[in-house]
Amino acid sequence: xxxxxxxxxxxxxxxxxxxxxxxxxxEEEARDRYLEFAEQMEMHRTPEAARxxxxxxxxxxxxRVELAERREKHFGDAPVxxxxxxxxxxxxxxxxxxxxxxxxxxxxxxxxRSEEKAASFFASAxxxxxxxxxxxxxxxxxxxxxxHQRLVRAQLxxxxxxxLVHPSEIADEPHAID
Amino acid sequence: MTTVxxxxxxxxxxxxxxxxxGCGDFGVLQALYRALSGIGRAPHEIAFVSGIGCSSRIxxxxxxxxxxxxxxxALPIAQGIKLARPELLVLVAGGDGDGFSIxxxxxxxxxxxxxxxxxxxxxxxxxxxxxxxxxxxxPHGLETATSPYGSLEDPVNxxxxxxxxxxxxxxxxxxADMPGLAKIVExxxxxxxxxxxxxxxxCVTYGQEVQQMKVHKATMKTLASVGHDxxxxxxxxxxxxDYGKALYTGVFYRNPEPPxxxxxxxxxxxxxxxxxxxxxxILDRYLQRAT
Numbered sequence: 001x002x003x004x005x006x007x008x009x010x011x012x013x014x015x016x017x018x019x020x021x022x023x024x025x026x027e028e029e030a031r032d033r034y035l036e037f038a039e040q041m042e043m044h045r046t047p048e049a050a051r052x053x054x055x056x057x058x059x060x061x062x063x064r065v066e067l068a069e070r071r072e073k074h075f076g077d078a079p080v081x082x083x084x085x086x087x088x089x090x091x092x093x094x095x096x097x098x099x100x101x102x103x104x105x106x107x108x109x110x111x112x113r114s115e116e117k118a119a120s121f122f123a124s125a126x127x128x129x130x131x132x133x134x135x136x137x138x139x140x141x142x143x144x145x146x147x148h149q150r151l152v153r154a155q156l157x158x159x160x161x162x163x164l165v166h167p168s169e170i171a172d173e174p175h176a177i178d
Numbered sequence: 179m180t181t182v183x184x185x186x187x188x189x190x191x192x193x194x195x196x197x198x199x200g201c202g203d204f205g206v207l208q209a210l211y212r213a214l215s216g217i218g219r220a221p222h223e224i225a226f227v228s229g230i231g232c233s234s235r236i237x238x239x240x241x242x243x244x245x246x247x248x249x250x251x252a253l254p255i256a257q258g259i260k261l262a263r264p265e266l267l268v269l270v271a272g273g274d275g276d277g278f279s280i281x282x283x284x285x286x287x288x289x290x291x292x293x294x295x296x297x298x299x300x301x302x303x304x305x306x307x308x309x310x311x312x313x314x315x316x317p318h319g320l321e322t323a324t325s326p327y328g329s330l331e332d333p334v335n336x337x338x339x340x341x342x343x344x345x346x347x348x349x350x351x352x353x354a355d356m357p358g359l360a361k362i363v364e365x366x367x368x369x370x371x372x373x374x375x376x377x378x379x380x381c382v383t384y385g386q387e388v389q390q391m392k393v394h395k396a397t398m399k400t401l402a403s404v405g406h407d408x409x410x411x412x413x414x415x416x417x418x419x420d421y422g423k424a425l426y427t428g429v430f431y432r433n434p435e436p437p438x439x440x441x442x443x444x445x446x447x448x449x450x451x452x453x454x455x456x457x458x459x460i461l462d463r464y465l466q467r468a469t
Contacts, residue, residue, distance in 0.1 A: 007357050040199040084186070085212060088357050095353065096382065096391040098199035 005121055009086040012128035019134040020071040021082040023141060026090045027064035030114070031057050033092035044100040045171070049107040056111055060091070063144075091118035091145075101168040105159045112152045119145035182220050186211035189221060193238050202379030202391060203233055203300055205353025210240070210298075212360035217367050219267045226269045227256040229276035232307045233300035233379065236271050250281025253288040253297065257440075260293045262457060264441040267367065268294070274301040278334045279314040289343040289372050291440040296366045296373045299336060302381035303389060310384030317422055320386070337418035337430060340374045341411065346433035347373035348414065350426060353380075354394035358427055365429060371436045378425060394425060401428035409434045 014022065034057035041050035097110040122142035129135045189211045197203050214224070224242035228234035230249035237244025247255045256270040277285060277299045288295065304322070305311040311324045315336065319328040341348050347369040351359035359377065366373035380390045387393070406428070407413060414431035438446075448456075 095205045096200045
């Protein structure tokens with residue numbers, strides 16, 4: 001079984017080792033993308049969204065480390081068969097989610113879409129999985145994504161309402177910092 | 179030539195991209211890192227030449243040797259580099275305006291000379307850096323700040339253009355399918371001759387809604403899925419007519435029997451005539467004059 005976000009990888013036939021490696025790479029991809037977004041926001045004078053994306057990047061890194069430790073505990077330094085080239089945008093926000101001068105609310109909404117996307121990935125993978133250990137792992141990861149959605153929604157509820165005039169309407173043009 | 183095991187991050191420079199958040203060029207850059215890591219040439223063996231424009235900033239974001247040249251003149255400079263240093267991997271990048279308007283005259287000659295170059299055009303159908311004027315690939319009727327009543331011109335078709343001049347490798351991709359784009363770019367680099375990749379890379383600030391990544395994701399069709407034979411140049415030309423109407427991704431044409439490159443023919447002639455490489459000859463003449 002292939003998914004829209006993976007290539008050259010039969011998710012249904014994953015072993016626990018490969019599944020853990022895949023999970024680590026999913027978190028790594030999300031970490032890197034959020035960091036890229038934070039840097040883009042800093043470059044374009046959007047500091048609040050930058051702080052939020054940096055926070056998300058740090059969270060993804062924490063998850064990555066937890067999963068990497070589990071992988072090491074169970075499989076030591078056994079070779080890794082899964083590569084970043086086999087996945088794309090599983091939990092990472094899509095590149096066109098970022099906008100200069102985006103508000104914190106927009107940044108939170110973007111993160112929510114990413115958590116929903118990741119939950120859908122694990123839900124659809126679960127339907128075709130054969131290995132009970134991998135099913136257990138993906139079930140756990142799916143539940144975590146649902147929990148992350150709850151946390152982001154809670155932040156959204158507390159986030160300030162959108163301003164009457166969007167910051168992009170009144171902001172200066174981007175400038176080069178080389 | 180050194181072949182080394184390098185990851186995509188080994189090709190990422192310290193310089194942070196200035197592109198607008200949401201720009202298609204971010205995905206193109208990631209695809210390029212992946213493609214270069216697949217090729218396995220060390221960064222110091224890569225010369226990356228560009229023109230002027232948002233997309234032409236791309237060499238600076240890689241660890242390869244970069245040359246951000248004059249508007250529209252990336253191809254002549256890249257050809258010079260390849261002739262002088264044929265062992266280097268030479269990449270050329272720019273936008274649709276840089277390639278097909280300001281540097282339009284150079285494309286035909288680069289194609290017909292058949293240097294072993296990979297030319298990546300980030301086609302966003304607009305001049306983005308200068309705030310949204312008509313570019314050579316802007317669709318007919320497009321309203322911009324400088325065309326308030328809509329463009330009166332038909333766009334240049336980059337795919338048909340290079341195919342008609344005989345390019346040996348012609349492909350199209352989009353950052354909406356970054357892994358697919360990485361594969362196409364890698365294939366283009368591996369092709370021994372002039373390789374052209376038209377990358378539909380949306381301008382998030384001045385581009386049209388119908389050219390954004392979400393639309394690409396919903397409408398793109400791989401050439402493999404329509405049963406295209408990439409060795410059939412006439413079929414490729416037929417499919418290329420849909421430029422601006424349908425978004426086909428993949429390899430339109432790959433010459434199954436690549437002819438010798440320009441630089442190979444030059445070396446062959448030099449060998450046959452018993453000449454030493456040109457740069458040594460020039461240096462000798464200079465030294466004779468100096469002493």
